[in-house]
Amino acid sequence: MRVVAFKVLCLTMLFLVMAPLVARADISVGYEDRGIGVGADTWIRDENTGELVKPEPGAVGTDPNEYKYELQCHLGGGDFDTPCLARQLECKNGPDGEEGIPVMWLSRPRGVPGSVWAPHSGPTCLYDARPEDLLPRIAADIQREFQNLPVSAGSVTAQPSPHTLRGAETNFYAESVEQQFDITMFGQQVHVVATPVQYTWNYGDGTVFGPQPSMGGPLPQDRWGEKTRTSHAYGATGDFQVVLTTSFQGTYSVNNGPALPIPGQGQFSAPPQTISVWRSLTRNYADDCNANPQGQGCPGTAR
Structure with missing residues (x-):
């Protein structure tokens, strides 16, 4: 008993x-x-x-x-x-x-x-009363929600900048990082992770490079002018708007559930950066600036 x-x-x-x-x-x-x-x-x-x-x-x-x-x-x-x-x-x-x-x-x-x-x-x-119905609804909308997130494409740096020379290689590189967001969909908490995977460079003169996986990287000043994977040589003078577009791969989890892949990729563009392309002139002068600092072509004198 x-x-x-x-x-x-x-x-x-x-x-x-x-x-x-x-x-x-x-x-x-x-x-x-x-x-x-x-x-x-x-x-x-x-x-x-x-x-x-x-x-x-x-x-x-x-x-x-x-x-x-x-x-x-x-x-x-x-x-x-x-x-x-x-x-x-x-x-x-x-x-x-x-x-x-x-x-x-x-x-x-x-x-x-x-x-x-x-x-x-x-x-x-x-x-949710019927999460087996809720999850497909979230899956159907997650790509649109992903594209609407305030994902930062990253920052753009040019070497040299803000001026460069016509015909010379100008090195461009990006800095972009993984980002995380918490949003609400259909009353559920959804955690999104956005990881940069590809980069597209629009150099503003009609030349586009990418999408490709390299974000480039900085060069020491004594190597400025070298050709790099993301550099560009302008054929004309003027001001050009350089735009970086970064492609992000995303994952999402619902209520701390398993991380699931977001279909496709999200495309996000950085604010345009102006680069001014100048031309260089080479002239020969007979004056020795050490002996005659006011001679033609010496620093501080009219050219």
Whole structure:
């Protein structure tokens, strides 16, 4: 009788701890004939639409992993880790003031026979009643949101600057760094990481170089005029507007979930930089400026 009483007491404690989770009927948490199921089991990325979808048999996505989430403290079937439940993450006051469910994200290599689910990240909260429907909606809009982020293309430096000479190589280089943003989509917290991967140089005279992976680099002053991968020689004098466009590759994660790739690349341009191209003149003078500082061609005299 003591064993039966102990089992009844444990089940009572389990339902008391689980009560906040099942209070919301619209979140799909419930017992099934194979145990307890929460939301969708796995997702892959549809290569045509970019959306996260349940995979068809034999389907292969662009991400080498597949993901699923489980309730925090879930041991499988209908079993939970009772000590874990006592310190379970509280999911209150979500983006729209609603309560959520605490989950752990799992991942495994896709298409590898015998691969097992392993912890990926968490615990974290899901606040949507049907996250298996929410994630494809975010995936469908994430590229547009990415392009609208205030990503800095980086700064541009010219050597020499702000003046250079016609026919001489002017070295241009960029400085661009990885950037991170936190945005809200459909009431969910989305973390975006933007990494620069390619650069396009528009030198303002009709010449465009790129996209290509090199951002260039500085030269010591005694090497100015050397040809570099990102340098340019102007064939005419005048003022030219140099524009750098940086291509960024992005990833995003929803509610601290796994990092997923953003389809395509975001293109961001730096403010134009003016470079003035001058011409040089060479003349021979007979005066020795040491003997006659006021001689023609000496510093400080009229040319």
